[in-house]
Amino acid sequence: MGSQGIRGPAYRLVYGNTKEILSLRNQIWISPMGLSHDILPRILPHICSWTKQYGMNFLTWYGSRAQLVITQPELIKEILSNSDGTYPKVQAPGFLRKILGDGLVTAGGYDPSDGCKCGDYVKKMETQRGQGDRGLFRILVLWLSCQLKVYERSGIRDSIIKMMKTREEKALKGESEGYGNDYFGLLLKAYHDPDMTKRISLDVLIDECKTFYIAGHETTTKLLTWTILLLATHTDWQEKLREEVLELFGQKNPAPDGIGKLKTMSMVINESLRLYPPAVNISRNVEREVRLGKYILPANMELVIPILAIHHDPQIWGEDVDLFKPERFADGVAKASNNTPAAFLPFSSGPRICVGLNFAATEAKIALSMILQRYRFNLSPSYVHSPVLVVTLRPQHGLQVIFQPLSVNQRN
Ligand code: HEM
Structure with a gap:
């Protein structure tokens, strides 16, 4: 790789560069940061400093395994659009496989009936208000209790088997057509x-x-969390979204035809996914020797596409890259990214693009609309901005927000 102009930090026996990467992260993660969206140096400090030192594409070592980090959008597009099996997915680490099993992500039906439905969630918030909580809800506690329910792993297997039995019985009794026409x-x-x-x-x-359940739940809750943070700190955008929601739905539950018309909300969601992408990296293997752009890559090398680094590149997004400016998406992704649409990758792209993309966007829009219809919210003074990467990008100490119920005339 060196002879092709690819450089990188020196290889160290057994550990490769993992010790350096972990020590860089540990130094930074022990303290919170100010309320800035310049999170790349915190989440991926090694990528931030090594792109400056070694260029847009550089070589690192994960133990004895060579990893080529690629931040050049043309090369990323070439890798992700490939459909002849040259760049298969990397096997997920053991702990993730234990949770996920060997489904579509690591290689995902989603029956939301056992999960945290938006309606139930908003109802829980309303109950707390009824209990004289003066509108201060610790959103994290609720979110966590929903997550724990989902993550009871033995419970997951048992509830899937229970769902199977119910459907099988219905099909046997002829109460339904086959086993159902969903996934x-x-x-x-x-x-x-x-x-x-x-x-x-x-x-x-x-x-x-x-x-499907875990890949969809982990990521969509993080999208909602970061979007609530951004709206709690940019109340002008919160008001704009509320106006849009009230104009389209009034106090009624969001209807499918209206969800597609939430233009300002789509811009806000895109900006949230750009600044705080729940999935920070995508990895691929090189199956056989291949030409990528001007480089010849050997078989078995791993490719790392750091979504977060590309989303925070001022060359692509402009000098205001770390500011929350949803208006940059008003005329589409190409305009926002200086004609580099391949640089907006929250759901990846190409044949292995996230299959839950539309589901996630719709679910997020419904949840946000229902919250905006009922509450005005601000950041609680107890919030500490400390984004960390634990499988997904999350706030280390949760997100504390103060919700104020809207009076009936404010709701119209
Ligand atoms: C904001 C929410 C979400 C984000 C940011 C997100 C992000 C991603 C990304 C980046 C990938 C590509 C991973 C890779 O190539 O290594 C992916 C794949 C995938 N996602 Fe999502 N996802 C979200 C929601 C969902 C939901 C709701 C579901 C299921 C209902 C889902 C199911 C999947 C599956 C099954 C794959 C693997 C697709 C394949 O490899 O062919 N995701 N997602």
Whole structure:
């Protein structure tokens, strides 16, 4: 790689560069930061400093494994749009595979009935208000209790099996057409396929469900968390969104045809995903020797695409890159990114783009609309800005927000 002009920090026996990376992170993560969105030096300090030192693409070592970090949008597009298997996904680390199983992410039906529904969540908030809590809710506690429910792992397997039994019984009694025409129904159909060569095992079925549930839940809750933070600190945008929501839905629950018309909300969500992408990195393997741009890459090398670094590159987004300015997305992603749409990657791109993209965007819009219809919110003085990377990008000490219920005439 050196002969092709690729440089990077020196390889160290056994550890590669992992010790340096961890020590850089540990030094920074012990203290919070001011309320700034300039989070790249905090979350990926090594990428921040090594791109400055070694260039846009550089080589690092994860133990004895070579990793090529790529921040050049043309090369990223080439890798992610490839569909001939040259750049397969990297196997997830052991702990993630334990949680996710071997579903579509690591290689994801989503039945929201067991999860935290927006309506239930808003109702819980209303109950707390009823209990004389003067509108101060610790949003994290609720969010965490929802997450814990989802993450009870043994519970997940049992509830999937329970759902299977209910559907199987309904199908047997002829109360439904087949096993249902949603994703879970399709998985069940494959599980009962009369052709044994096409049949999927119980473990595969469960892993696919776990993948969809956890991949979708972890990421969408982080999108909502960061968007609430941004709106709590930029109350002018909060008011603009509330106006849009009230104009489209009044006090009614968000309707499908209106969700597509939430233009200002889409801009805010894009800006939130740009500044605080829940998934910070994408990794790929190099299956066989291949030409990428002007480089020849050897087989078995790992490629790392640091989404966060690309989303915080002033060359692409301008000198105001670390400011919350949803208006940059008013005329689409290409305009916002100086004609580099491949640089906006919150859901990845190409054939392995996030399958839950539309689901996540719709779910986030419904949740935000329902909160905006009922509450005005500000940041609590107890909030400490300390973004950290633990699988996804999250606030280390949670997000504390003060919610003020809107009176009936403020709601119209
Ligand atoms: C804000 C919310 C979300 C974000 C930021 C997000 C982000 C991503 C990203 C970056 C990838 C590509 C990973 C890679 O290539 O290594 C991905 C893949 C995936 N996501 Fe999402 N996701 C979100 C919501 C969801 C939801 C709601 C679901 C399911 C209902 C979901 C299911 C999946 C699955 C199954 C894959 C793997 C697709 C494949 O490899 O073909 N995601 N997501």
